[in-house]
Amino acid sequence: xxxxxxxxxxxxxxxxxxxxxxxxxxxWVDDLIVRGSDRETRLxxxxxxxxxxxxxxxxxxxxxxxxxLGMDITMQGAVGTPQYYIDQNSSMSEWLLSTGVxxxxxxxxxxxxxxxxxxxxxxVTEERAAWYxxxxxxxxxxxxxxxxxxxxxxxxxxxxxxxxxxxxxxxxKRVIQYLYNNSEFYLEGYGPVDY
Numbered sequence: 001x002x003x004x005x006x007x008x009x010x011x012x013x014x015x016x017x018x019x020x021x022x023x024x025x026x027x028w029v030d031d032l033i034v035r036g037s038d039r040e041t042r043l044x045x046x047x048x049x050x051x052x053x054x055x056x057x058x059x060x061x062x063x064x065x066x067x068x069l070g071m072d073i074t075m076q077g078a079v080g081t082p083q084y085y086i087d088q089n090s091s092m093s094e095w096l097l098s099t100g101v102x103x104x105x106x107x108x109x110x111x112x113x114x115x116x117x118x119x120x121x122x123x124v125t126e127e128r129a130a131w132y133x134x135x136x137x138x139x140x141x142x143x144x145x146x147x148x149x150x151x152x153x154x155x156x157x158x159x160x161x162x163x164x165x166x167x168x169x170x171x172x173k174r175v176i177q178y179l180y181n182n183s184e185f186y187l188e189g190y191g192p193v194d195y
Contacts, residue, residue: 001025004047033068060084071145086187088146095138096180100131101173103180110178111153111171120166132164135172142179146187150175 001016002008006025009015016025023036023044034041034057045057060066062082065074070091077083124132136157143151153175160168 001027004044028069031068033066033073069145084189086146086189087185088142089184089186092142092147092179093183096176096183099135099176101176101180104177105181107174107177107181110150110175111156114153114156117156117160117165117167117171120170122166124164124166124169128169129164132169132172133161135176136161139172139175147179147185149182149185150179 004018005020006016006018006023009017014027016027017023018036018040021036021040021044023034023040025035025044026033034044036044038059041057041059045054048054058064058066060073060075062075062077065072067073071086071088072090074085075082076085123129136154139150139154140158143154153171157168157172157175
């Protein structure tokens, strides 16, 4: 990427920007998502395919959403002033079912009081601790990508990952129940189709 004129971000090593063409690229292992004008994006993929074996790229349009790392990216609106949406609703719904936690209606807050984390400090069994760590790991992923509404409780739950307690396990289940009740969540942005 650097050989094609891209500069690596100092804040996020997965982000590359070409100041000349305006193309931005996010990398994740062997996946890329590219944002730029149609012409510059196609030129980038053409150059990439001369050097590496690549799949045919998919282009975001109102009729063709993209999936990237469990995120659904959609576009709506008129040419020139489209709206972009990113969500993990599908991935989250599948994951919620896999947790084994039953939905509970009317859970409107993921963690109303952090003191509930300390009501029962009994450590859970190793099997339950493994479940807890798995759940908190996935919650961390969701909170770091699109679900900033659970960032604070997930941060607090992470503090118990080494030795999960009964109260921490109950609090994790509450966050899951909150997500069942608030599974439709979108990040929204506006921008031009072409640079």
